[in-house]
Amino acid sequence: MIDTVYFEEEVLQHPTATRVRKALPKANWVPINRFQELFNIRNQNFRIQKKNPALILAKKFENFVLPVPSGFGMNSNKNFYFSHMYNCLYDCDYCFLQGLYSSANYVLFVNYEDFFEHISHTIEKNKNDSQMFFSGYDCDSLAFDKISGFSNQLLQFFEKYQNVEVELRTKSVVTKSLIKRPAIKNCIIAFSLSPNKIAEKLDNKAPSIRRRIKAMKDLADCGWLIGLRFDPLIYTNDWKVQYSELICEIMGQINVSSIHSVSYGLLRFPKKMYKKISNLHNTTGLFAFPLDINNNGVTSYGKEIESEMYHFIQKELQRYLPAKKIFHCTG
Amino acid sequence: MPSEGLNFLSKDVSSNSCIYSTCWVIALRAEAAPIIKFLKLKNVNTQSNFTIYANEELGHALIISGVGAIKSAAATAFLKAYFNIKNHAAWINLGIAGYYTEPVGNLYQAIKVFSPVHQRTFFPGFRFSKIIPGTSLLTVNKAETNYNNPVLYDMEAFGFCEVASAFSCNELIFVFKVVSDTPENPIKKLKSSIIEDLINENLRDLKELLSEINKLSELEIERLKISDEVIEIENSIHFSKTNSFKFRQLYKKWKFANPRKTLKDLHFSKKNAKEIISVLENNISSNKKNRDYI
Structure with missing residues (x-):
């Protein structure tokens, strides 16, 4: 459990901070000026810090809504993302956040109302285009929800915008609050998935694949639309068998009509980020693989493996789903 | 003790x-x-x-x-x-x-x-x-x-x-x-x-x-940790800073794939930084698809 909450003194009276205080009554509360003075310290050790991250409560002032990186979106003309939180409760070996941030501490931006205001403006500005908003790019959308209460407010907001889609991406099985309320047709609960053997080794602290599939099924049975996210695809010497079995198991449990979309993308990092992450994982097998660097400075498995995996996954998915629901992520 | x-x-x-x-x-x-x-x-x-x-x-x-x-x-x-x-x-x-x-x-x-x-x-x-x-x-x-x-x-x-x-x-x-x-x-x-x-x-x-x-x-x-055999080679051959970083990274990958081997098993001929890096790269890449990295 979180033992220490650093808070910007300005946010202490905010309703989100009050909620967090109730959820973490035993935590040590320490005042700070701005979150950057703690989050951006030089010479932090992400791996050691990850053993006991603190929570930082902060106020966000800018960049509430951003366009998604190219190759990340799906059907919509305009795709945006927002991050009410930095960092994740889970500790997946391949996670890009450990290369993006120096700190493993969680930052929760308490001023949700400002996010919603900026999302409203974005929706209005792009009203002639189809739009999709992604939550869970810099954190897990649901894993911290018992403390943050974010998803409930988010869903109340998006209920008013039926023609705009929102995706909550997660590995969490904390779905009670969603199951208790009527499903919202423009909201997709998207689960990140890997074959069981891979997830057991790499998805540290995250719920097992079996539990994630059960959570998906429960949500689908309550009318929620489900997204399947096979990203990153991980190469092993028996990956074909593993991914084939995983896809078969999911399709055996989730009704195809409940599946909004499936996306997949290979393990990939910008060159600098890969260097930083692999330095943190001295002995992890995932980083012992001799990855290639392409002309765009992206580190990945290389063309041969990529092509083989893409074609196989695409073919496997098309056994169960129409091609229009399947998306290849490159961003 | x-x-x-x-x-x-x-x-x-x-x-x-x-x-x-x-x-x-x-x-x-x-x-x-x-x-x-x-x-x-x-x-x-x-x-x-x-x-x-x-x-x-x-x-x-x-x-x-x-x-x-x-x-x-x-x-x-x-x-x-x-x-x-x-x-x-x-x-x-x-x-x-x-x-x-x-x-x-x-x-x-x-x-x-x-x-x-x-x-x-x-x-x-x-x-x-x-x-x-x-x-x-x-x-x-x-x-x-x-x-x-x-x-x-x-x-x-x-x-x-x-x-x-x-x-x-x-x-x-x-x-x-x-x-x-x-x-x-x-x-x-x-x-x-x-x-x-x-x-x-x-x-x-x-x-x-x-x-x-x-x-x-x-x-x-x-x-x-830097392995003793890496230090030994770097002390005997000139490595630029970039090559040294590359060598150390490759060595870790090579050691993961070959835990029982030592660098002596690779039989470098010219014994310069470029050759050592190239031999390691080739060794790691060969057969990479059949190894289990997970």
């Missing part, structure tokens, strides 16, 4: 590492005495104004800094340079401090260290909240007698943090303080023997903290 009862502090330190992996910076001899006794540290003749104690077997070194942030900073730098301490070492500032509330004698970890003079803050150390509570600390220029803020007051921690944080990662910089004076127990009453007692009474918690710090330090040793 470490002395009996102190085995929990022993580390697997490879031959290319400095033997000292835990460094203490302590202001007063009375604060240091219980640690010197507990860790069986011996005086080192430094031929300088600084007094250093050390125990090679346990990998602990201790310097007595004197009172004040500047002296603490200088002593930290001196100890680092004197023993060529590596960047996997843990640094500990232990001492007494004033506190705004009773009781005297409690041990705290300072998790926020602020200097009103410099208007800067440090957030040192991995937090050990399961062992001792964490709190904020103000480093002041003269002994505090008003205790106006809900914090600890000391005279060294800021100077220590400023320098130590340049040597090791922030998670291995620790400030531990025992409450010595409070509004009801003012600082005037403090004697050396009382200070020694205050530290002695917290040795049990300190021992537990050391055991945990040892584990964190070992993680860093493991992460930063």
Whole structure:
């Protein structure tokens, strides 16, 4: 459990901070000026810090809504993302956040109302285009929800915008609050998935694949639309068998009509980020693989493996789903 | 071998590492005495104004800094340079401090260290909240007698943090303080023997903290470890900085795929950096699809 909450003194009276205080009554509360003075310290050790991250409560002032990186979106003309939180409760070996941030501490931006205001403006500005908003790019959308209460407010907001889609991406099985309320047709609960053997080794602290599939099924049975996210695809010497079995198991449990979309993308990092992450994982097998660097400075498995995996996954998915629901992520 | 009862502090330190992996910076001899006794540290003749104690077997070194942030900073730098301490070492500032509330004698970890003079803050150390509570600390220029803020007051921690944080990662910089004076127990009453007692009474918690710090330090040793055979090759052949980085990265990958082999098994012919890197690259890439990396 979180033992220490650093808070910007300005946010202490905010309703989100009050909620967090109730959820973490035993935590040590320490005042700070701005979150950057703690989050951006030089010479932090992400791996050691990850053993006991603190929570930082902060106020966000800018960049509430951003366009998604190219190759990340799906059907919509305009795709945006927002991050009410930095960092994740889970500790997946391949996670890009450990290369993006120096700190493993969680930052929760308490001023949700400002996010919603900026999302409203974005929706209005792009009203002639189809739009999709992604939550869970810099954190897990649901894993911290018992403390943050974010998803409930988010869903109340998006209920008013039926023609705009929102995706909550997660590995969490904390779905009670969603199951208790009527499903919202423009909201997709998207689960990140890997074959069981891979997830057991790499998805540290995250719920097992079996539990994630059960959570998906429960949500689908309550009318929620489900997204399947096979990203990153991980190469092993028996990956074909593993991914084939995983896809078969999911399709055996989730009704195809409940599946909004499936996306997949290979393990990939910008060159600098890969260097930083692999330095943190001295002995992890995932980083012992001799990855290639392409002309765009992206580190990945290389063309041969990529092509083989893409074609196989695409073919496997098309056994169960129409091609229009399947998306290849490159961003 | 470490002395009996102190085995929990022993580390697997490879031959290319400095033997000292835990460094203490302590202001007063009375604060240091219980640690010197507990860790069986011996005086080192430094031929300088600084007094250093050390125990090679346990990998602990201790310097007595004197009172004040500047002296603490200088002593930290001196100890680092004197023993060529590596960047996997843990640094500990232990001492007494004033506190705004009773009781005297409690041990705290300072998790926020602020200097009103410099208007800067440090957030040192991995937090050990399961062992001792964490709190904020103000480093002041003269002994505090008003205790106006809900914090600890000391005279060294800021100077220590400023320098130590340049040597090791922030998670291995620790400030531990025992409450010595409070509004009801003012600082005037403090004697050396009382200070020694205050530290002695917290040795049990300190021992537990050391055991945990040892584990964190070992993680860093493991992460930063460079194999002896890599050092041997780099000492015998010229490697540019870029090539050295590349070689070390490739070596880790090659070793993962070939845990039982040594570099001698690769039979380099020309023995230059480029050839060694190229041989490693080819070796790793061949058969890469059939290895299980997970």
